[in-house]
Amino acid sequence: xxxxxxxxxxxxxxxxxxxxxxxxxxxPEADNQLLEYKxxxxxxxxxxxxxxxxxxxxxxxxxxxxxxTILEPELKVSDGATITPASGTMIEDLLDxxxxxxxxxxxxxxxxxxxxxxxxxxxxxxPDLTVKEITTDPANPVTYNIDxxxxxxxxxxxxxxxxxxxxxxxxxxxLVDEQNKEYGPLDISQFNTTDLTTLSFSITQYKNxxxxxxxxxxxxxxxxxxxxxYAKVATTQNSIRINLLNK
Amino acid sequence: xxxxxxxxxxxxMLFIACSIVACSKNDNKNEIIDPGETSTTVKTGxxxxxxxxxxxxxxxxxxxxxxxYNLEENKVVPASLKQTNKWDIVFYGIYNSSVYPNNGAAVxxxxxxxxxxxxxxxxxxxxxxxxYYDVTNFKPISLPIPRELWNTAFNAVKTVxxxxxxxxxxxxxxxxxxxxxxxxxxxxxxxxxxxxxxxKTHVVYALPRxxxxxxxxxxxxKVIIENIYKDNPENPNRDNKxxxxxxxxxxxxxxxxxxxxx
Amino acid sequence: xxxxxxxxAIPLVTISLMVSCSGKDKEIxxxxxxxxxxxxxxxxxxxxxGEGVDGKDQRQFYTITFSFKTKETHVIRNAADSAKxxxxxxxDIAFSKEYNSFVVVNNGxxxxxxxxxxxxxxxxxxxxxxxxxxxSAPADTEFENNGLAGVGWDNGNGLGWFFYSLxxxxxxxxxxxxxxxxxxxxxxxxxxxxxxxKGNPPVVTDLFWPAPYLTFRYYxxxxxxxxxxxx
Numbered sequence: 001x002x003x004x005x006x007x008x009x010x011x012x013x014x015x016x017x018x019x020x021x022x023x024x025x026x027x028p029e030a031d032n033q034l035l036e037y038k039x040x041x042x043x044x045x046x047x048x049x050x051x052x053x054x055x056x057x058x059x060x061x062x063x064x065x066x067x068x069t070i071l072e073p074e075l076k077v078s079d080g081a082t083i084t085p086a087s088g089t090m091i092e093d094l095l096d097x098x099x100x101x102x103x104x105x106x107x108x109x110x111x112x113x114x115x116x117x118x119x120x121x122x123x124x125x126x127p128d129l130t131v132k133e134i135t136t137d138p139a140n141p142v143t144y145n146i147d148x149x150x151x152x153x154x155x156x157x158x159x160x161x162x163x164x165x166x167x168x169x170x171x172x173x174x175l176v177d178e179q180n181k182e183y184g185p186l187d188i189s190q191f192n193t194t195d196l197t198t199l200s201f202s203i204t205q206y207k208n209x210x211x212x213x214x215x216x217x218x219x220x221x222x223x224x225x226x227x228x229x230y231a232k233v234a235t236t237q238n239s240i241r242i243n244l245l246n247k
Numbered sequence: 248x249x250x251x252x253x254x255x256x257x258x259x260m261l262f263i264a265c266s267i268v269a270c271s272k273n274d275n276k277n278e279i280i281d282p283g284e285t286s287t288t289v290k291t292g293x294x295x296x297x298x299x300x301x302x303x304x305x306x307x308x309x310x311x312x313x314x315x316y317n318l319e320e321n322k323v324v325p326a327s328l329k330q331t332n333k334w335d336i337v338f339y340g341i342y343n344s345s346v347y348p349n350n351g352a353a354v355x356x357x358x359x360x361x362x363x364x365x366x367x368x369x370x371x372x373x374x375x376x377x378x379y380y381d382v383t384n385f386k387p388i389s390l391p392i393p394r395e396l397w398n399t400a401f402n403a404v405k406t407v408x409x410x411x412x413x414x415x416x417x418x419x420x421x422x423x424x425x426x427x428x429x430x431x432x433x434x435x436x437x438x439x440x441x442x443x444x445x446x447k448t449h450v451v452y453a454l455p456r457x458x459x460x461x462x463x464x465x466x467x468x469k470v471i472i473e474n475i476y477k478d479n480p481e482n483p484n485r486d487n488k489x490x491x492x493x494x495x496x497x498x499x500x501x502x503x504x505x506x507x508x509x
Numbered sequence: 510x511x512x513x514x515x516x517x518a519i520p521l522v523t524i525s526l527m528v529s530c531s532g533k534d535k536e537i538x539x540x541x542x543x544x545x546x547x548x549x550x551x552x553x554x555x556x557x558x559g560e561g562v563d564g565k566d567q568r569q570f571y572t573i574t575f576s577f578k579t580k581e582t583h584v585i586r587n588a589a590d591s592a593k594x595x596x597x598x599x600x601d602i603a604f605s606k607e608y609n610s611f612v613v614v615n616n617g618x619x620x621x622x623x624x625x626x627x628x629x630x631x632x633x634x635x636x637x638x639x640x641x642x643x644x645s646a647p648a649d650t651e652f653e654n655n656g657l658a659g660v661g662w663d664n665g666n667g668l669g670w671f672f673y674s675l676x677x678x679x680x681x682x683x684x685x686x687x688x689x690x691x692x693x694x695x696x697x698x699x700x701x702x703x704x705x706x707k708g709n710p711p712v713v714t715d716l717f718w719p720a721p722y723l724t725f726r727y728y729x730x731x732x733x734x735x736x737x738x739x740x
Contacts (some may be wrong), residue, residue, distance in 0.1 A: 029361075039329055040362065041331045041332065041361050041362045042351070042361070042362055043351045043352055043361075043362055043364075065360075065361050066360040067359075068360050068361070069327075069330060070327055070328060070329075070330050070331060072331050082277055090327075090328070091330070092327050093327065152716070152717075154715065156712050158712065167359075169454075200712045202679075202712070204716075206716070284522065287719060322593075340665070341664075343663055345665075345666075351667075354666070354667040354726070355663075355665035355667050356666075356668035383620050383621065383625070384621055385620070385621045417666045417668065418664070419512050420664065425606065425607075425610070425611050425661030425662040425669065426657070426658075426659070426660075426661060426668060426669070427613075427619060427621065427622065427657065427658035427659060428609075428725055432545075436607060437569055475625070491592075
């Protein structure tokens, strides 16, 4: 009998001795967390963002076919916390976001007053965007001439490739000169809601109906063709030459 | 002898157990932050919109600037919100003549890709039409069409005449123009109603046709377009400025299909 | 959209005045393809939208009817032509309205169309697939619910055969879209509409390109079945 008590005492002693030296710190649950982020301006089920508390980020995976240009997020945060921008604040002009970049950040302020910031990342699940060269031999660029003094003149060319968006509002095509300066956008002269591999352009010189880009181009120049299609961009390696005659 | 390691484990587990117990006392409610309702919805009633500026640069040469309208709040909504639930109908295309419902599943709709589920339906009553319209060849018999007919047509629609499935997601547009659909306006392409008068070509004449709308929030409304020219001229010609939409609508906010609204 | 065309004086181009029998159209025969290809069928090339167009009258375009079986065309200029050529089941499609660009079926029940009050039972549904890949006609419910009297300008709502590019005023055919039809007598057929410009150019940039010259391909199943395999 005595032995049991002895043993018990020993265990208790050891226990207390251990608790003195072995402490695992207690981390209270944070009061300033973003708990749910979903995009609601879609048909059916909202798109839920993946929240990573460790690196303070939210990632939204957007399907390409929706071709969204604006996002309407609904947010949930820790009990008692506030968030800015508030839930429901639109994220506008996604095309600009994709092309020029922008930091979108949310600050969650907990009851205790501490602020945790989250950065939004948007990944678009979009097929590859590729373009075929117009000029196949860089030493001999395909050349287009347009007579600025003629009664009417025009030239046209076609850009072939893959992964072009079906809605032309998602597409912007520009000419890029050797200094990487962009001219345009070019008017896309063919609606290709069914053919996603071809875009046609025509540049026209005719009284007050001339293509806007003509006023900005120099008399001669070498240009790569760059296409922005929703969240992606592709540029030809080789250039075409455009000559404005009698400019 | 109980190992050092085991004691550490036991202690750790004890502390964790304590903290779990402590946490479960809180309800763990997650608060949804409400952005705050700053918008106001209208009551059941009739609303008239006059000279709403769509696109004052509108010519038949190009698509006019789109005009998105929220019928439940009786206000214009910026085009940047086209893929949201903030609008019900849009005046779109040449002369703003395509009236699309906000439906995110509809090909060609400006709302495509967004959450909208609105639908529309053009009401046609051929007997009524015969007063002002050649029902075989689909053109007005004479112009101007008496203004009283707009009131008669609007008031005659006392209920939503079709089920939701019969309402469409495509646009209501120019009557029988390059299609065989009844529209809300007649586009006199050649000016054939006024031969010899070049000022009468390419004019859009509104017809007294009612468009039923099921809003994105599921309420029913009837809309009638009176004019797309500035100051609502009775007999427009090419000197009049297009891009100014005048329309009237009645909306039922009680969720029913009753459109007998005074 | 046509306002700018009105301001443009279209220079003289070779125009053949329409005669009321089959126009000069070229038929292209591909031995591996059972479909019929019609190349450059001249429609009402003597009409114009605007004034001051050399060699053309400013007036409405005369409807042109076309028979799938015989490839005959008829121009409908006046009431006498209407009485003679319209109320029968001998033509299957007609090119009507502005620039003969509205392609309409022969159906006696559709008011406002050339076949109205005649015996035709034509119908049309749109299938957004390439012509060769449309191998059978959809069910009758599809024709009932989504049948169209005809197709013309697609303003973006998916219900036409060409886009009218408002940047440069050119008709651009919608690619990879097939029109599944019922002919005037109720046989199933399919049609693709390829061009309204002379010579069937792949891209038109010239505002003065001669038009309307219709290029199209069609296949008719004469055994009464829904089978539309042309290759």
